[in-house]
Amino acid sequence: MILVFGHNFSYTDIDSITSSIALTYILKAEGKDAKAVIINKDAIQDSDKNIILQIRGLEIPEFVSKETILNNDIAIADHNDPDESFGAIGINKTPVFCIDHHLDTGIKAGVKIIKKVGAAATLVAQLAKDKGIKLPDSIAEALVFGILCDTKGFKSKKTTQDDKDMVEYLYSAYNISKTIEEIILLVIADTDISNMTIEEILNNDLKEYNNDLIGIASMEVTDDDYLLKIDEILKEGWNTKYELYVFMLFKFHKDETTVYYFDKKYKCFPDIKNYNSIISRGQDIVPEVFEKIGKQ
């Protein structure tokens, strides 16, 4: 059996979930025994659960134990860094399949497809298309959600023509029950930051790096309500467990990103940096952080 999963540490996301479900379908269509799973039972945060409920026919992958992972083959989608995945629970395995849109860590895999596009879901949809595998409409629709989530409705700087072309193709080849505009409204819902605790805010969409010494969280907003919490964010950002904690604020109403750094160790990051676009954690901030700490 091949267990298929996206990045799970700390949180998974819609791109990871939909990509792993579609990759599972492709592997099964090729006669392999495969199952989409999650490997961290706390991987799905509430904001994503609300989106998942809107995706027709989508079943949340079941959680499997470390022992189950040890006894089966693995395939990974939407990441290629063992540290943010199975490595985090002490598993050392070569995936039989890896499909991802992040920077190549040099991981070994039976089949490895890594291409810099806006969403892993774009690559998985392309894989099905290339192989002539007809997906169920519900899985095609899930992939549209994955692409629009990760590219933030094509607003993210990491969006490529491939992502746009793939969404257009999926609409032409499948029966998708919602329009692009309807899906964008669902996936870029304004985060009601005023009703969140500071802990929830600082942990939102959190990913850990560098043996969990670095944490990078992010939040999407569509108005200026976040200003009510900004003093608390600026204060408590220093009290996380990380040597370097980064909080990215995507301001969709202004097409801007503000990045707050809480650097207790490296002393080489500004407290705050503004960008005139919706930038990407994986493509903009993570490489910059590792380049800077590498020089320290």
Ligand SMILES: [Mn+2]
């Ligand atoms: Mn992704």
